[in-house]
Every structure is written in C-alpha cells, then in structure tokens.
Amino acid sequence: MFGTYLRRELLNRRKQTIIISIGMALAIGLVILVNSFSAGVQNAQASVLQSVYGVGTDITISQAATPPTAGATGGGQQGFAFGSGDGASTGGTTNLSQSRLTSTPTQTVFDATQLATVQAVSGVAAATGTLSLENVTFSGQIPQRGTGASGTGGTRTGGAAPSTAAPTGGADGAGGSAFNLNRFSVLGLDPSGDSVGPLSAVTLADGRLLSAADAGTDNAVLDANYATSASLATGGTIAIAGTTFTIVGTVSSSGSDSATAANVYIPLDVAQTLSTNTGKISNIYVQASSSSAVDQLQTTLKAALPTATVDTQADLAATVSGSLSTASTLVSNLGTWLSILVLAAAFLIAILFTISGVTRRTREFGTLKAIGWSNRRIVGQVAGESVVQGLIGGVIGIAVGIAGIVVVNIISPTLSGSASTAGGVGGAARRAAGAAAGGGTTPGGEGGGFGQRAAGGGGFGAAAQQAATTVTLHAPFTIEIVLIAVGLAILGGLLAGAFGGWRAARLRPAEALRSVG
Amino acid sequence: MYQLTNVTKTYNATKRKVTALDDVTLTIQDGEMVAIQGPTGGGKSTLLQMLGALDRPTSGDVTLGASMLSKLGDHKLAEIRAKEIGFVFQGFNLIPTLTAEENVETALAPLGVSGSERRTRARDALASVGLSDRFTHLPAELSGGQQQRVAIARALVKRPEVLLADEPTGSLDEETRDEIMELLEGFWREQGLTLIIVTHDTAVARRAGRRLHIKAGKVREV
Incomplete structure (x- = not known):
C-alpha cells in the first residue's frame, strides 16, 4: 500500500x-x-606544490632568514674581487670570470644533525635534507692595462692619470668593457633518497637520475627547461663554483610548462663542500606515516625544533599564487x-x-x-x-x-600557479625577507640586478625563487x-x-x- | 454495544466555552439501526466523534463492547477504528489519487493484510456494491453515487461491528439516495452490523428502527 x-x-x-x-x-x-x-x-594546487616539494611531502622544515637591517654590515652576498693577475689577456683585452656558490639569501642554513632529530620523531615515515644554493658567475671583458699604468686590475684604487693615447682592446676594441652576470639555482640533495623531496615528483626527461653512487662525485642533473634555455644537454658539462660537473640527466615536472624546484641538482655532500656549508642543510622534507596525523606531527616537530619553521601542505598551499x-x-x-x-x-x-x-x-x-x-x-x-x-x-x-x-x-x-620555493616556503617573514633582500621574483633564477652590494643591502636581486606552473583544470x-x-x-x-x-x-x-x- | 455514561464535551471557543454534549447517557445495542437527527450545531458531529473513537469526552465514559474508548490512548483507538468501526462520509472522502480498488485497500492496510488478499477482498467488496467494472477508475471518473458505493465498500471490507454513516445521502439525488440506503440496509441485515446514521433527511431517518434527536448537546429519543 x-x-x-x-x-x-x-x-x-x-x-x-x-x-x-x-x-x-x-x-x-x-x-x-x-x-x-x-x-x-x-x-x-597539489600539482604545483608537487613540482616544487615532491610527491608525498607532508611537511617542510626550514629556518627563517633574518631580514638584513639598514646600515648593518655583513648582509648580502660577498662581492667579486679580481687581483692584478686574474684573467686571461689576449689582443689587448682581459677576460675575467669568477663563479661562486652560496646559500640562497632568503634562507638560513642549519646543522644537518637536525635531520636525524626529525627522523627520530614518531610519525615520520621518511625525511630528507637539502641545501638550497645559488650559483652566480660574474664574467666580463676589460681593456688590457699597460704594465706602466697605475691601478691594480679589476678594482681601481687610483694612481696616475690615464694615458692620453687612444684606447684599444676591451670588449669593443676601443677600450670599452662588458660584463655579464649569470645566476642559476642549485639544490644539493641526498642522491640515494628519492622517495620524498624535490626529485620524487619529477619525470626523467633524459639520461638518469642521481643515485647513491653519485655521492661525492661532480655529477649533476638539470631541470629540462633550464637545460634547454642554457643550451645544455645530457653528457655535457656545467661549471658550478669553478668546478666542472658532468650532466648525467635532465628532469621535468608533470606540468608541460612548469619548472622543477631548482635548475641544477647535485649531490648534497659536494654542494656542502663547494658552498663552504659543510654539515649544513637548508630544508628538510618530511613524509608523515599517516596523512591524518600531519597536524599532530607538525606540532611535535615544532616542539622538537623550536627555532625552525614547520609548514604542512596546507600552509604550503597558501604560497600558491596566480590565477590558480x-x-x-x-x-x-x-x-x-x-x-x-x-x-x-x-x-x-x-x-x-x-x-x-x-x-x-x-x-x-x-x-x-x-x-x-x-x-x-x-x-x-x-x-x-x-x-x-x-x-x-x-x-x-x-x-x-x-x-x-x-x-x-x-x-x-x-x-597558472607559482609556489615560492627556496626563499618563499612558508612564513610571511621569509617572504618579506626575500623582498627586502633585493626584490624581484625571477623564474628559473635567470638574470637579476647588478646592485651595489652595500652593507645590509641585498645585491644581485637575490630573491625568493618561484616555480611557475600552468595547470589544466x-x-x-x-x-x-x-x-x-x-x-x-x-x-x-x-x-x-x-x-x-x-x-x-x-x-x-x-x-x-x-x-x- | 455502545454505552455512553454522563458524557460531556466542551470546547474552548474564542470568548466562551461551548458545550457540544451535555451529560449524555445513551445505550445502543449491537445490531441496532439508529438515526441521529438535529439542527446544525446541535452536537451531532461531536456525538459521532465519540462513537467513532475519534475524540474523548471532557467527562463521562464511552464504552464499545469491552473497550472503554474514553480511557484509551491514541494508538489503541486507531486499532479499534481499524478493526471495529467503519465510516461513511457525506463527501465520500476518497483519496483522489487512488483508484476505486486502491481506495478500498486503504482500509485493510493497517490490519496487516497481504497485498494479494487485500486486492481480492477489495474487489469482492466493490463487486458487492455493484462496481465490478470500476476497479481501476479514479474517484474523479465516478459519479457521486458510485463514489459513495466505493466509500461503503471501503467501510465494510474490513467486516466491522459498527458502521457510522455521516449524512451518507446528503450529496445525492433522491433516486441515488434510495439506492444507497437500500445498500446500507442490506448490509445491516446481512452482516448484523450496528448502523448509526447521522442525517438531516427525515425520509432516511424513518428507515431506522430507532431515532435520536440531539439539540444543544442534549439527546432525546424520538
């Protein structure tokens, strides 16, 4: 019924x-x-984040950078200094080139032993440490100085009046000078661990990935987009801090136009040595044993590392910008x-x-x-x-x-979405620090300003780097x-x-x- | 057998208290055919509600057989209505969306009768009121007399002890009225029902062996 x-x-x-x-x-x-x-x-959003942080990364740990204060000394990066004997002279022109690998200005490195602390925390399934660096190469051509001329090469400190003879040599053959600045981001990572961290989300485009056997070697893997733009390929070489690395492979993120977390990936121990950051790392990537316990794990990690910034995926999602x-x-x-x-x-x-x-x-x-x-x-x-x-x-x-x-x-x-990476992970303080340190967010780390590196200033446009990704919804x-x-x-x-x-x-x-x- | 003892029913109207039944004491024997007449507002409706276990008195007792209706809860009263009392209304009160057969079946639903038995009994009941060819018709497709026949079939399909008819011929012409009354009388005789009819129509009332008149809540024999 x-x-x-x-x-x-x-x-x-x-x-x-x-x-x-x-x-x-x-x-x-x-x-x-x-x-x-x-x-x-x-x-x-997850796709954008994965291109930066890797698959399965639930939590990232970093140390907030201290923004440089006006008038303070020691801030920013070190300048490039050339001695009188530096450079190779040919045909009246002296070619100068100097390369340096330094930690990203908006990041603070910390002791790698903290990784062990994190790994010992209950609820951590996997954790890996990385060192976020930036390679800056300054190169240029200046007219060759006569032996009787005053001055000491690259850095003029005064002396007799210059010769009245018509200038020759240099970049334009008429006494002119030309300078070039090349920057790219370098990420030192544990070559044996790819279950968590930046390389867990990438796709191998060519060659091979780093493996445990690469520890201590001068082998590098490049972001495919960067390799294309810099005309580099697997089997070739790339100079990092004056050391020649062999390119063993290229990787790309899942998005066709997206970049990975860095331009170049090298073994962590080599990165630490070249950047004089022995025993240091800048980020720890953590995978929780249970996705439902991420918030609890975040609290535990904050307690274990009181000075560190501990971000979950939810925090990281806030760093995604753009139309996404x-x-x-x-x-x-x-x-x-x-x-x-x-x-x-x-x-x-x-x-x-x-x-x-x-x-x-x-x-x-x-x-x-x-x-x-x-x-x-x-x-x-x-x-x-x-x-x-x-x-x-x-x-x-x-x-x-x-x-x-x-x-x-x-x-x-x-x-389109972009997520702050090395300089921009997490807190606003670090993003503010990144902005104060030189301004500009340049995808891929190309270009950059050539600013006066006054004490406390930023210089070279060092800034939070971002991985731009276009995602089809x-x-x-x-x-x-x-x-x-x-x-x-x-x-x-x-x-x-x-x-x-x-x-x-x-x-x-x-x-x-x-x-x- | 119905036994009403000192039954009083009062309602609270807007500004005054209305006494619909005033100290009514009444006995109706099993198998009686009783007609209730009276002016509008005299208390016929209220008396029928008491007899039909639809309402409880303010004071006094109403008994049907062994059941004291005035003391039972809603659920028990619904059970008694489902098993022992059949209703026929002036306006037929058929469910407009159900067919004649389904309307009759509604009376069997609370008794837990199975679907196939419900259908058989409903068709038998409709056949007994002369509507064998109208099983699947909706009420709107039936004449007034046919609708009232469906209503009678619905009231009788459960084989009640009491049939309460509220102005059963009030909406019908004379010819149909007589047909319906003959039908009701036929069932009354055949099944030994207690038939209580509320009517304004003296011609209908005269068919009953006993006539009651109710006015201002007071009942008297005619």
Whole structure:
C-alpha cells in the first residue's frame, strides 16, 4: 500500500513533485559542481606544490632568514674581487670570470644533525635534507692595462692619470668593457633518497637520475627547461663554483610548462663542500606515516625544533599564487556560500511545499486516521514521499552536476600557479625577507640586478625563487561526490518529510467529519 | 454495544466555552439501526466523534463492547477504528489519487493484510456494491453515487461491528439516495452490523428502527 500510494501521489501531484525535485536538483547539481571544481583546484594546487616539494611531502622544515637591517654590515652576498693577475689577456683585452656558490639569501642554513632529530620523531615515515644554493658567475671583458699604468686590475684604487693615447682592446676594441652576470639555482640533495623531496615528483626527461653512487662525485642533473634555455644537454658539462660537473640527466615536472624546484641538482655532500656549508642543510622534507596525523606531527616537530619553521601542505598551499589562487579563493568563498544558499533555498522550498501539501490533504489524512491509520503510518507516508522527491532531485542533480563537470572538462581552463620555493616556503617573514633582500621574483633564477652590494643591502636581486606552473583544470567526478549528492537528497527529503509529518501527526482525525453540523 | 455514561464535551471557543454534549447517557445495542437527527450545531458531529473513537469526552465514559474508548490512548483507538468501526462520509472522502480498488485497500492496510488478499477482498467488496467494472477508475471518473458505493465498500471490507454513516445521502439525488440506503440496509441485515446514521433527511431517518434527536448537546429519543 505504501508503494502504491506513494507512486500515485508523486504521479498525480506532478506539479509539486517537479518543483521540489527541480529545486533539489539545481542545488545538488551546484554542490556537485562546486565540490568537483574545488577538488580540481586542490589537485591543481597539489600539482604545483608537487613540482616544487615532491610527491608525498607532508611537511617542510626550514629556518627563517633574518631580514638584513639598514646600515648593518655583513648582509648580502660577498662581492667579486679580481687581483692584478686574474684573467686571461689576449689582443689587448682581459677576460675575467669568477663563479661562486652560496646559500640562497632568503634562507638560513642549519646543522644537518637536525635531520636525524626529525627522523627520530614518531610519525615520520621518511625525511630528507637539502641545501638550497645559488650559483652566480660574474664574467666580463676589460681593456688590457699597460704594465706602466697605475691601478691594480679589476678594482681601481687610483694612481696616475690615464694615458692620453687612444684606447684599444676591451670588449669593443676601443677600450670599452662588458660584463655579464649569470645566476642559476642549485639544490644539493641526498642522491640515494628519492622517495620524498624535490626529485620524487619529477619525470626523467633524459639520461638518469642521481643515485647513491653519485655521492661525492661532480655529477649533476638539470631541470629540462633550464637545460634547454642554457643550451645544455645530457653528457655535457656545467661549471658550478669553478668546478666542472658532468650532466648525467635532465628532469621535468608533470606540468608541460612548469619548472622543477631548482635548475641544477647535485649531490648534497659536494654542494656542502663547494658552498663552504659543510654539515649544513637548508630544508628538510618530511613524509608523515599517516596523512591524518600531519597536524599532530607538525606540532611535535615544532616542539622538537623550536627555532625552525614547520609548514604542512596546507600552509604550503597558501604560497600558491596566480590565477590558480584566484580560482581557489573563488571556489572556497563564492562557490561554497552559493552552494549553501541554494541548498538552503531548495530545502526550504521542499519543506514549505510539503507542509502546504499536507495542509491541502487535511481531509485525506483525517479520513485515513478515521479508518484506522496510525500517526506513524501517515508520517511514514509523508516522509516517504518527500524522500523520494528528494531522491528524484538527487538523480537529476547528479546528471546536472555531471553535465557541468563535462562542460568544465571540455573547456579545460588553464590556471597558472607559482609556489615560492627556496626563499618563499612558508612564513610571511621569509617572504618579506626575500623582498627586502633585493626584490624581484625571477623564474628559473635567470638574470637579476647588478646592485651595489652595500652593507645590509641585498645585491644581485637575490630573491625568493618561484616555480611557475600552468595547470589544466580537470574537475574530477568521484564516488564521494555521488554519495554527497545522495546524502543531501535524502537529508532534504527527510527534513521536508519531518516537517510535513509533524504537521500531519498534529491533525485531529475529527477533521474528516467536519462536514457534520 | 455502545454505552455512553454522563458524557460531556466542551470546547474552548474564542470568548466562551461551548458545550457540544451535555451529560449524555445513551445505550445502543449491537445490531441496532439508529438515526441521529438535529439542527446544525446541535452536537451531532461531536456525538459521532465519540462513537467513532475519534475524540474523548471532557467527562463521562464511552464504552464499545469491552473497550472503554474514553480511557484509551491514541494508538489503541486507531486499532479499534481499524478493526471495529467503519465510516461513511457525506463527501465520500476518497483519496483522489487512488483508484476505486486502491481506495478500498486503504482500509485493510493497517490490519496487516497481504497485498494479494487485500486486492481480492477489495474487489469482492466493490463487486458487492455493484462496481465490478470500476476497479481501476479514479474517484474523479465516478459519479457521486458510485463514489459513495466505493466509500461503503471501503467501510465494510474490513467486516466491522459498527458502521457510522455521516449524512451518507446528503450529496445525492433522491433516486441515488434510495439506492444507497437500500445498500446500507442490506448490509445491516446481512452482516448484523450496528448502523448509526447521522442525517438531516427525515425520509432516511424513518428507515431506522430507532431515532435520536440531539439539540444543544442534549439527546432525546424520538
């Protein structure tokens, strides 16, 4: 009887069924779309983060850099100094070149023993340490000085007046000078560990990755984009801090236009030696043993390393900028509130229509009570009708949501995102430090200013580096989303049924006999 | 057998208290056919609600057989209505979205009768009121007389002890009225029902072996 009565009611009161179902369908469709879009944006964010931090990295640990203070000494990088004997002279021109590998200005190196501390913490599945560095090469051509001329080469300190003879030599052959500054980022990492850390997310483009056997060797792996732009290839060489490294492979991130965490990867021990940071690292990448225990692990690690900055993926997600960030904000704010609003409106419509329907059917329910139907049976009937209306709305809503998802995936909007890496991981203090240290965020580490390295200044545009990634947004359709839709449909139906049933239960059976005078 | 003892029912109206039944004491024997007449607002409706276990008196007792209706809870009253009392209403009160057969089946739903038995009994009941060819018709597709026949089938399909008819012919023409009354009388005789009819129609009332008149909450024999 329940099924027959329910079917007849839904079919014969089509207007109410259609209105409630459509309202529910629109709301559920929107919720599905927003959920899917949100998941897509999260995946895109994860993709951006993975290109920088690697797959499976739950937590990163670093030390905040202290922003240089005006007037203080010792800040910034060391200058390049050339002695009188430096450089090779040919044809009246002296060629100068000097290369230096230093830690990234916006990062503070710390003792590598802290890695052991982290690895000993309960809940840490894996951890690896890296040393974020920057190789700066200053090269140029200056006119060759005569032996009788005053001055001491590259750094003039005064002397007799220059010769009145027409200048010769130099870059333009007329006494002119030309200088070039080349910068690229270098990441020293444990060549034996690729389960967590920057190289866990990369794809091998050519050659091979670093392995345990590369420890202590002058072998390097390059970011594929950087290798292309610098005209380098596997089998070739690259000079880092005056040392010639053999390029054993190139890697790329999952995004076609994206960069990996650094331009060049070399063994950690070699990086420490060349940069005079023996026994030091700048970052620790941590994989938690349980994804649900990340927050707890963050707290534990903060306690174990009180001076360190401990960031989770959620913190790192905040460092993603660009249109991806805008989309994320849009979804989390407008999308969520719109969903809540439409859902509330749909629930309200369902409740009001159900109550109104019960009121219209007063005589019907009164009659049923008069012939022996219990309150429970009548409430069950009303609730059943509402739940089925909600489920119809849910099914239509799933179809609407899938259609929306298909449209989004056909359009495949591309979002650009960039995540601060060496200088920008985590806290605002470090980002502020990066900005103060020279300004400019130059992807890949190319270029940079040639500033006066006054005490306390930044110089060379040393800044937070960013890995720019273009991600195609894919809105996923998962069983969880279907379950959410079905859950909402049932919830909406139950709410409407509860209110309608409550109204029906309060009806006095005597209503059916109202016509008697 | 119905036994009403000093039954009083009062309602709180907006500005005053209304006494719908005033110290009514009444006995209706099993198998009686009783007609209740009276002016509008005289208390017929309230009396029928008491007899039909739809309401409880403010004071006094209402007993049907061994059950003291005035003391029972809602659930038990619903059970008694489902098993022992059949209702026929002036406006037929059929469920508009259900067919004639399904309307009759609604009376069997609270009794836990299986689907196939429900269908068989409903069809038998409809056949007994002359509607063998109207099983699948919706109420809107039936005439007033046919709708009232469906309502009678619904009231009788559960084989009640008491049939309460509220102005059963009030919406019908004379010819149909007589048909319906003959139908009701036929069942009353065949099944040994207690038939209580509320009516304004003296012609209908005269068919009953016993007539009651109710006015201002007071009942008297006619």
